Amino acid sequence: MKIRYLMAAVFISLGSFGMATVHAADPADAIQTPGRHRGEMREEMKKHCDADPQKCAERKERMKKERAEVRAACEKEPARCKEIRQEHREKMREQLCAENPEQCAKMKARHEAMQKECAADPKACEAKKAEFREKMKERMEQRHEQRMESHESMTKPDSTLPDKK
Numbered sequence: 001m002k003i004r005y006l007m008a009a010v011f012i013s014l015g016s017f018g019m020a021t022v023h024a025a026d027p028a029d030a031i032q033t034p035g036r037h038r039g040e041m042r043e044e045m046k047k048h049c050d051a052d053p054q055k056c057a058e059r060k061e062r063m064k065k066e067r068a069e070v071r072a073a074c075e076k077e078p079a080r081c082k083e084i085r086q087e088h089r090e091k092m093r094e095q096l097c098a099e100n101p102e103q104c105a106k107m108k109a110r111h112e113a114m115q116k117e118c119a120a121d122p123k124a125c126e127a128k129k130a131e132f133r134e135k136m137k138e139r140m141e142q143r144h145e146q147r148m149e150s151h152e153s154m155t156k157p158d159s160t161l162p163d164k165k
Helices: 003-014 038-051 053-076 078-099 101-120 122-155
Strands: none
Touching: 038 053, 053 078, 078 101, 101 122
């Protein structure tokens, strides 16, 4: 498998974490991409799938296969995947700082404060990190459930709407 596919898949999988998230009233709009809202992308994908369901099914199967390959490659070489993720985080951090220096300054201040706390009390720091990881895991599971519900509502005909006569 080519390394560029591995890198692309890792970057795609990281898109749903940290730097790309924003607070929004609607969970479907919680993650934004440059130039387009997630809702717009869903609508566009739905149109493509309605127009050519066979091609849509093939694309989904291909993406599923690629993700499985990336996971397998990361299991074989976890250090390389970790390195790629770190490079991506740094790139996203630079992009964030270029777009919003004020938020970047706040982020850097929080990071420095956290490093000082960790230097003073490493055990408390590890406990705090474990708690944060657990909360993040719960949030990611909730987002996944919301996405699946949204996906199911797109694919199923809406039987709650009254017939137009």
